[in-house]
Every structure is written in C-alpha cells, then in structure tokens.
Amino acid sequence: MERIEEKLRILADAAKYDVSCSSSGSKRKNTGGIGDASASGICHTYTEDGRCVSLLKILLTNYCIYDCAFCVSRKSNDVQRAAFTVEEVVDLTMNFYRRNYIEGLFLSSGIFKDADYTMERLLRIVKKLRLEQQYNGYIHLKTIPGASKELILEAGLYVDRMSINLEMPTEAGLKLVAPEKNHQSVREPLQFVNEKIQALQGDQKVIKHKPLFVPAGQSTQMVIGATPESDLEIMNVADEYYKNYNLKRVYYSGYIPINNDNKNLSQIGTRPPLIRENRLYQTDWLLRFYGFKLDEILNPGFTDLDLDIDPKLSWALRNPQFFPVDINTADYPAIIRIPGIGRQSAMKIIQARKFGVLREFQLKKMGIAYNRARFFMVCADTAFSRGSLQMHQVKHHILKGGNSKFQSLPAANQLSLF
Ligand code: SF4
Known part of the structure; x- marks a missing residue:
C-alpha cells in the first residue's frame, strides 16, 4: 500500500504539468456499470498549478527514453522514477471513483521502451476499466506520438477524449528542445482519429447503434515561452489545427523551468507571465466563438498580443x-x-x-x-x-x-x- 501511495505521489506530481484536462463534451451514459460521464457533470476545478482536481490525473510512468529539454520526465532529469502496473491504475481509478474522490481519469505517460510498448499498456488499462470493471466514468487518454494506428484506434473505442501534445508550437521550436521528435508524429494520429470520428458520424445516418468513438473529441497542448515563437506563430498553428483536425480545444501551457540549464530554452530560469497564457486563450475564444479571423487580431504588422488589454x-x-x-x-x-x-x-x-x-x-x-x-x-x-x-x-x-x-x-x- 505504501508503495502505491509513493507511486501515486510521484506520478500525480509529474502529471500536473499537463493542463489539457478539461472534460466536457462526452455523452457516455451509464449502461449498468459504475459512473456516468455525462450525468456526473464533471466539474472543472483547477488548482493554481493548472490541475483539474475532479479527475485522477496521473502518468502511467515518468520513465522516458526521450530527453525533451522542457519536460520534468526527461531521461536526464534527476527525479524519482516510478511506474504503475496496468492493474494498479485500474484499481486506483475504481477505488477513487467509488469513494467519490474523482469523476474521471486523465491518463498520460512517459515513453518506456518504445511508443507501442507504452501505448499497448495504456490501451489495456482503458479496456479493463470499460469491459471488466464496467466503468462508465470519464476517461481522457493522452496518446503516445509514434504509436501504431491500430492501438490508437482501438483505444478510441474506450475513451471519451484523446489528446496528443504538440509540445512546441513550431517544428523549429521542437527541434531546439526535442531533436528526436517531430510534429508529423502528432499530425498523423490526429488525422486518422479525426477521419474515424467523421466516418462514424456519417454512419449514424444508416446504423442505429454505432460504437462510441472518442465522443468528447480530440485536443492538443503547446508549451508557451520555452522557445521564442511569437503569439502570431502560436495562434497560426492553433488555427490550422482547429481547422484541419476538428479539435475541441488547444491548450496553451506556460513553460515552467525545472532543473534545466539548457541554453536553447529562451526563458531559462523564468516562467512567461501568466497573463500571456490568458491572452492566448482569449484570442482562441475570439476565433472560435466571436467570428474573428486570425489576421484581424494578429498579423505580420502586429505579432504579439498586448498584455495590458484583452x-x-x-x-x-x-x-x-x-x-x-x-x-x-x-x-x-x-x-x-x-x-x-x-x-x-x-x-x-x-x-x-x-x-x-x-x-x-x-x-x-x-x-x-x-x-x-x-x-x-x-x-x-x-x-x-x-x-x-x-x-x-x-x-x-x-x-x-x-x-x-x-x-x-x-x-x-x-x-x-x-
Ligand atoms: S517524450 Fe514526453 S514524457 Fe518523454 S521527455 Fe518528451 S515530453 Fe517528456
């Protein structure tokens, strides 16, 4: 028990840097098991550091084969490591849910061994929750860039929301801090999951009981301020991803420096002002709900948002x-x-x-x-x-x-x- 508590402390702490955990939009109903993603309402309570406290927000592991300079779980970082087993995550989720501690699960992971090895374990967790535990609560799964299409598509049958992090807004920024990664490995899963969602919506007209597939849609997250992209570059990327992949949300997460002396990080030692994140969210809102075009708000003659006014x-x-x-x-x-x-x-x-x-x-x-x-x-x-x-x-x-x-x-x- 102590061992599980220790793992939980380490892996919940490591997960707090991911802010993309809002959970609205799922229509999953209770079908005789436990929980109800829509009826519970899933309140969005955020702590100061961005955690959504209504969800059990954890990593499967913070071991990682990659060394992304901005990430607390990077392999060169001197932090305590831990990994849950599949059964441990399932048990924790069920226990917490039954005790009313949580309304859903937000599950992410570092990459141990390789992308498929990790994704296969994430899939086993969500499958066990749905099929063996009859769990109908909310599940947000972070998918692993580079994992095979089959594993990701199968996971889509059991989760409410899927997301995959862009990390840095631009490919050039990503190369600075994570040379082994690329945006193509994010675009591909977003693309085929989106195609599957669209195809199933089309089937709805002819098939009465179509399977649920990622009913709360997809989202992504960018780290802001670690690399020197302007607000125009950031919002250009967001705008493109909303349009091309039908995303429900793009999250903008201010870079938090952690034990890092990497000279490629432009904001080393400092965190970008929180107000910059707010301004990006406000811009995002204007684009999605107020009919603004991006070039009205940001353009080559006005590349960064005012911080003193919205x-x-x-x-x-x-x-x-x-x-x-x-x-x-x-x-x-x-x-x-x-x-x-x-x-x-x-x-x-x-x-x-x-x-x-x-x-x-x-x-x-x-x-x-x-x-x-x-x-x-x-x-x-x-x-x-x-x-x-x-x-x-x-x-x-x-x-x-x-x-x-x-x-x-x-x-x-x-x-x-x-
Ligand atoms: S792959 Fe993910 S978990 Fe691993 S170091 Fe990079 S950002 Fe962190």
Missing part, C-alpha cells in the same frame, strides 16, 4: 472605422465585437430590441461592461458626434477603470470619439 479591445482600438456600432440596428456579429459585450449580452440585446428601441439605462441593466462598451456603441439616446478623442485616450480611460479625466464627460460617443 485582444478584443486591442482590435477595437486599432479599428476605429468599425465603430460606433448602433445597438438598435446592428446584427449579432457586429454587436459581439463591441468590447465589454459578450455573447449572452448580445443575445439579450437582440431579444430586447423586439420590444422597442434601447436606451443607455437599459443597456446598463443588461450586465454589459458599460464603462468599456460606451466608447464603441450608440443607443437611441446617444447624441453621437465625431470629434477629437483619440483611441489611445480611450485606452487610457478604460485602463483607469473610469477614473480618468474623461469620466466627467457624459457618454462615450457623445464624447466625440472617432
């Missing part, structure tokens, strides 16, 4: 010709581009317009960030006139939280903004 505000300040947006006549895609107005508020605005024209006091009651949005919109009672207030002044006012000298002026577009 990317939607940054875009708005660089595109004054788009504003002001008339709240009473604009369509939904234009309204969600107004800084301070999110998708829910935009829907409320569209609904409320059916009952009459909207005035400023009504907007203020709708939960929008009015002190930000006011600079970019007009309502029925906004006396708009163009004038001399420049965008850098708008930015100053917003960053001051409404306490700047401009606050005394009555309303955004009255202030002769654009």
